[in-house]
Amino acid sequence: MRATVWSGRNKVAVENVPDPKILSERDAIVKISSTAICGSDLHLYDGYIPAMRKGDILGHEFMGEIVETGKGVSNLKVGDRVVVPFPIACGYCNACSRGLFSVCENSNPNGSMAEKMFGDAPCGIFGYSHLTGGYAGGQAEYARVPFADVGPIKIDNGLEDEQVLFLSDVFPTGWMGAEMCNIQPGDIVAVWGCGPVGQFAIASAYLLGAERVIAIDRFEYRLRMAREKAGAETINYEQTPVREALREMTGGRGPDHCIEAVGMEAHHHNPGMYAYDRVKQAARMESERGYAVREAILNCRSGGTVSIAGIYGGFMDKFPIGAIVNRSLTIKSGQCHVQRYLRPLLNRIENGDIDPSFIVTHRMSLDDASNGYETFKHKQDECVKVVLKP
């Protein structure tokens, strides 16, 4: 089959690889109809996630049709149309039984490697390095889906691929970012980053009852999408000092809750400040550029919640712990427990509360994946989301 493989920093290629086969009874094979490039794939592309190997198939946002099931999968049958959540989870262990699917205790076969890095192992994830299991990803014609009796959700209505595809990751990830804020009536929420997760965090904050949502980015076209599609007020941090603007917009209080949807490759408008973390990161003295998360912490209203939805993989310098302690801030984070949101969010889509397809800006053939990564990375052609068609 054809698949997008990582072939080194800033290099992906579409290559012929063997077709996936059932390895365990609870596996299914999915013929992929739509797959997307995630912002977190760019961290792999840019070489910031350790434990990648040349030849790894990328992609953890995908959907398609079941073409084969193992003996242990009774809830799905050949021909079913499914969306596959990016965390691989057994559905039974103590973590899964509490709904914490992204820290499934069984699905990462490279547990001891991950334990060295993170203290304990997170779940397995499709196409996301050997730290999260070394599973082949879904930017391909077919994928093997382990624990298929737990993860995939059946789509048997007339919804288009692009309306449900993002249930695999970015919609629930943005939703959980907002949910972690425990939004109360009257709350103002600020969102750093207007990529796909940021857009869904804005939309979700409104669905969860936020009074107002303020979005922060530096790309005007993304801010426009946040205003027009997700309904946010916006701040362009290259043009307006964020702190002053937030104080002004919230009557001097600061946002009640802050959602960080940027991650480890954040930017800073001041070249000197940007250079500081950029150099430390390049010298492997820290793995994260923490501008967005620092700014979110320092600007959050005392007693509020900073919810980290962006991806971080290691260690950060200058983490403002003093602000957290002295101003009673709550920090919440986690890779999204997608399985827990699939049904309720599909219901939201069916009800017409939201149509997630608004983030799609580029549609390409799988064979153009390399072009898709470049376009997305450099934000060319007003790119927000690339969907690949195998």
Place this chain on the structure above:
Amino acid sequence: MTAISKSTNGGPPRENLAKGLGVFSFALGIPQILAPGRVNRMIGVRDDATTRAAMRAVGVREITAGVGIFSQRRPTTWLWARVAGDTLDLALLGAALRGKSRQPGRTMAAAGAVAGALAADLVDAVKLSRGEAPAAAQEQPNSMHLKAATTVRRDADELYAFWRDLERFPTFMAHLEAVSATEAERSHWKAKGPLGMSVEWDAEITEDIPGERIAWRSLEGAKVDNSGTVRFVKAPGDQGTEVHIEMQYAVPGGSVGSLLAKLLGEEPALQIKDDLRRFKQIVETGEIVRSDGSPEGQLNKRQLKPRPAHPLPDEERASATTAGETS
């Protein structure tokens, strides 16, 4: 989820006299390298380019011995190296006395000090060579004590039943090829060692308390003396059962073998941890969890060298996925 601790029976990490001699090596070696002229004058020998170079060389040797002593649990070889070095130093000092020593008194004093050091080195080297030193290691030289724990969402009786059937051990203990029950309490074990070695032995169950604990140990004549205990303890809340495992074995090949095994990713401390993860997977999910990059499932050796995360060609898949197959 999986906790582990490891200790090697070796009493205090380094034997105290050896440690003192290591410190002595540094204390002597550093001034010998940094200020050879001063040392020359102090011991009353001629101070010129040649003697300074010789003094520096002696200093490098001292530091090497010091590093050697501190980097090993039982620095026997390095103590013998110190003995040889002391003898050489005495010879050099003797030559200095016969020839150009300017202050024979000082040189004599230095020779006396070296002779003292030689005596200490000799005593310690002989003692360590005889294996007298660490009291605990005397019983089982190079024995390894491993502990690990995991929590499994099942009740103790079920987990006990799984472990009581020793023949199932190879399904989750990757280094075991087969275990067969020969009599009620006795069994025959076959294991893979590092570098393709194979080891077999007979074992017996020494303690068996249903739902609580099982202990076993190898019988006399086993090449690798080993014993183990597994305990089942109710976890707090409704989280199931804690499985605590403790194992002891004599490391084949001694310290060299254990270092080699470590380099090959077959360190017992990691194996036992992998084994518990696989055990938990089998009981909780019904299967060994496999990915394209780690098709054999949890295996430290593989994690050191994962294959690319894309589907395996047919021929590779067959061999990789039968490892630790559940039946």
